[in-house]
Amino acid sequence: MVSTEMSMDADGVMRMVRAMADAVTEQAVHLGHLDAISGDGDHGAGISRAMRTAASNLEAAPPSAPADALQRTGSVLMDEMGGAAGLLFGTIFTAAARRAGTAEQLDTRQWAAMITDAQDAVQKRGKAQPGDKTMVDALAPAAVAFREAAEQGLPLRDAFELSARAAAQGVEATKAMLPKQGRARFVGERSVGHADAGATSLSIMLGAAARSLTERSVA
Amino acid sequence: MAVRRYKLINQPESIVPDMLRGFAAAYPDIVRLTDDGMIVRRVPKEAGKVGLVIGNGSGHEPAMIGWVGPGLFDVNVPGEIFAAPGPSRIVRGIKAAERGAGVLVAVSHHAGDLMNAEAALEMAQDERIKGVDMVVLYDDISSAPRDRIEERRGAAGLFFVWKTLGAVAESGASLAECKRLAEKVRDNTRSLSAALSSCAHPVTGEPLFRMPEDEMEIGTGVHGELGSGRRKITSADEIIDLMLTPLLADLPFRDGDDVLVLLNNSGSLTLMELFILNRRVAQRLDEAGIKVYRTWIGPYATTQEMAGFALALCRADAEIKQLYDAPADGAYFKMVGREREGSDLG
Numbered sequence: 064m065v066s067t068e069m070s071m072d073a074d075g076v077m078r079m080v081r082a083m084a085d086a087v088t089e090q091a092v093h094l095g096h097l098d099a100i101s102g103d104g105d106h107g108a109g110i111s112r113a114m115r116t117a118a119s120n121l122e123a124a125p126p127s128a129p130a131d132a133l134q135r136t137g138s139v140l141m142d143e144m145g146g147a148a149g150l151l152f153g154t155i156f157t158a159a160a161r162r163a164g165t166a167e168q169l170d171t172r173q174w175a176a177m178i179t180d181a182q183d184a185v186q187k188r189g190k191a192q193p194g195d196k197t198m199v200d201a202l203a204p205a206a207v208a209f210r211e212a213a214e215q216g217l218p219l220r221d222a223f224e225l226s227a228r229a230a231a232q233g234v235e236a237t238k239a240m241l242p243k244q245g246r247a248r249f250v251g252e253r254s255v256g257h258a259d260a261g262a263t264s265l266s267i268m269l270g271a272a273a274r275s276l277t278e279r280s281v282a
Numbered sequence: 283m284a285v286r287r288y289k290l291i292n293q294p295e296s297i298v299p300d301m302l303r304g305f306a307a308a309y310p311d312i313v314r315l316t317d318d319g320m321i322v323r324r325v326p327k328e329a330g331k332v333g334l335v336i337g338n339g340s341g342h343e344p345a346m347i348g349w350v351g352p353g354l355f356d357v358n359v360p361g362e363i364f365a366a367p368g369p370s371r372i373v374r375g376i377k378a379a380e381r382g383a384g385v386l387v388a389v390s391h392h393a394g395d396l397m398n399a400e401a402a403l404e405m406a407q408d409e410r411i412k413g414v415d416m417v418v419l420y421d422d423i424s425s426a427p428r429d430r431i432e433e434r435r436g437a438a439g440l441f442f443v444w445k446t447l448g449a450v451a452e453s454g455a456s457l458a459e460c461k462r463l464a465e466k467v468r469d470n471t472r473s474l475s476a477a478l479s480s481c482a483h484p485v486t487g488e489p490l491f492r493m494p495e496d497e498m499e500i501g502t503g504v505h506g507e508l509g510s511g512r513r514k515i516t517s518a519d520e521i522i523d524l525m526l527t528p529l530l531a532d533l534p535f536r537d538g539d540d541v542l543v544l545l546n547n548s549g550s551l552t553l554m555e556l557f558i559l560n561r562r563v564a565q566r567l568d569e570a571g572i573k574v575y576r577t578w579i580g581p582y583a584t585t586q587e588m589a590g591f592a593l594a595l596c597r598a599d600a601e602i603k604q605l606y607d608a609p610a611d612g613a614y615f616k617m618v619g620r621e622r623e624g625s626d627l628g
Contacts, residue, residue, distance in 0.1 A: 108485050143362075144365065188401065
């Protein structure tokens with residue numbers, strides 16, 4: 064079985080993780096600058112390093128199933144990146160892994176459920192609501208877009224593209240928001256006019272996921 | 283003030299492991315570095331006593347690696363720079379601290395520390411590890427108003443908690459007793475900080491914040507979190523007056539109280555400056571009828587080379603005083619143990 068534009072297998076998840084790692088690495092300096100406005104400025108370095116480690120680990124010991132690849136990626140983010148961001152980005156992957164279960168192939172419908180679970184898990188853990196200027200402001204619209212794509216029966220690549228676009232709009236909307244979670248809340252109005260770093264990372268990663276399906280190499 | 287951008291490191295990726303190896307090499311009689319990057323006691327606590335674990339972001343040395351040892355913590359799980367360790371690492375710390383009477387995970391209240399500890403406790407439950415609890419601690423009065431006290435951040439005042447909690451666990455108190463004591467000390471502790479300049483982030487080399495050379499800020503957090511207002515740098519006495527007024531009013535500390543005092547060096551203030559600041563602290567407390575039981579001055583939790591300090595006060599009753607004076611032997615905190623109460627060593 065191979066990944067297609069319709070669905071993703073274990074190898075496809077591995078390629079998606081590598082594409083995400085490359086994309087956040089390319090944007091690491093930008094992400095660091097965004098984080099520096101309300102955080103300590105290391106978000107770009109941290110997520111780039113953790114995602115590269117996750118991708119390399121998968122390539123060194125290929126995953127047995129999509130859930131295995133997702134779970135291992137989540138664990139690396141939690142343990143290697145750490146902090147609130149590592150835990151929450153890791154939670155996206157581990158929640159998605161739980162929902163993926165034993166499936167060999169993940170299609171649009173399954174991914175829609177996985178991203179919905181991921182949003183629930185992130186909000187439960189971080190206690191953030193939409194509008195708090197966090198990654199939830201990208202994740203929530205991405206989940207909505209994915210569910211709509213599933214209802215319309217769209218191919219997985221298109222669904223990732225639509226969700227990445229929805230996430231990017233969510234990122235744009237964070238510019239006007241006042242931060243209400245984590246250490247960023249102490250910064251208050253100083254952050255208005257700037258996008259949230261976590262939401263930006265997530266939107267970059269969803270875009271990379273879409274491209275990883277487009278640029279697939281057929282075995 | 284210009285920030286020193288370059289630090290003496292090898293690779294940004296190896297800062298934490300390199301630091302831990304060097305630390306462990308210096309104090310082999312007190313601590314051991316485990317293969318998975320935890321600092322544990324060289325000689326484990328006696329069986330049948332509560333184990334104490336703390337995870338925290340690195341970059342605040344000697345916190346908390348220097349506080350592992352008899353009378354203090356059993357295990358410290360250091361994370362990346364300014365980033366709490368992940369949940370599975372905390373669970374490994376819990377297992378390493380277990381001596382048959384349960385484990386208390388101490389959490390300095392910051393979003394990452396709290397979330398990762400909560401996730402770790404759920405993971406421990408899934409693994410059917412029994413007798414694990416956590417206690418969430420805060421003291422920084424600038425981070426939330428008094429009516430939302432549980433939103434406040436953890437800061438330098440928590441060293442009063444760490445010291446007394448270490449002592450009560452060493453005495454053989456139960457898990458519930460240890461937690462009660464930690465909450466009691468927390469609820470009697472208040473702190474407030476001031477910063478004159480930022481530090482460079484060890485990984486990015488960028489300052490955590492920028493401030494004009496002749497200005498200072500009250501309420502800056504231990505990761506450079508924005509404080510409550512900037513002003514021109516004034517005299518040491520004026521700065522202490524500005525800080526003590528809200529600090530005393532917040533608990534409130536009253537005429538007749540006994541207090542513990544901590545002046546924590548955030549990084550690059552001189553001891554000379556801290557002694558000058560403490561002169562005014564002692565004078566003001568005396569005028570208010572508040573008796574200083576003990577004072578600590580030095581770098582406890584640092585923010586790299588940030589120029590600044592925190593002033594923390596803890597109202598101490600007989601129980602807190604006794605635990606405060608109990609022996610402790612960490613690499614960066616030692617107490618010889620005192621038999622009698624009061625400043626009667628002279």
